[in-house]
Amino acid sequence: MDDPPLSLSERFILKDIERRLRRDPRLRHRMRSGHRVRSYWLPLAVTLLGAASLFLMVVGIRTSDPPVIxxxxxxxxxxxxxxFRLLCRWTEPEHVRSPLR
Incomplete structure (x- = not known):
């Protein structure tokens, strides 16, 4: 790639950005760990929502109570x-995943 060289002000800005990134402890930890921290909140939420939905469906069918329905x-x-969000996360290739999720 034949990119033109950076000007003095662009190099200064780039050095400032790099300095700020080096000071960020969370970014440093993520870069050192080499793997993404998995969040277990979404699978837990889907499990609890599914159980609650199933319970309300059964009770609604048995009682025909409008508030339950x-x-x-x-x-x-x-x-x-x-x-659906959980399914999308599971089917997403590992190298495409965003580190901010």
């Missing part, structure tokens, strides 16, 4: 959205 109707879309 409405609670299920409100919780079920949230469960589906979070389940």
């Amino acid at each position: 409405w609670a299920f109707a409100g919780l079920w879309p949230l469960t589906l959205v979070q389940g």
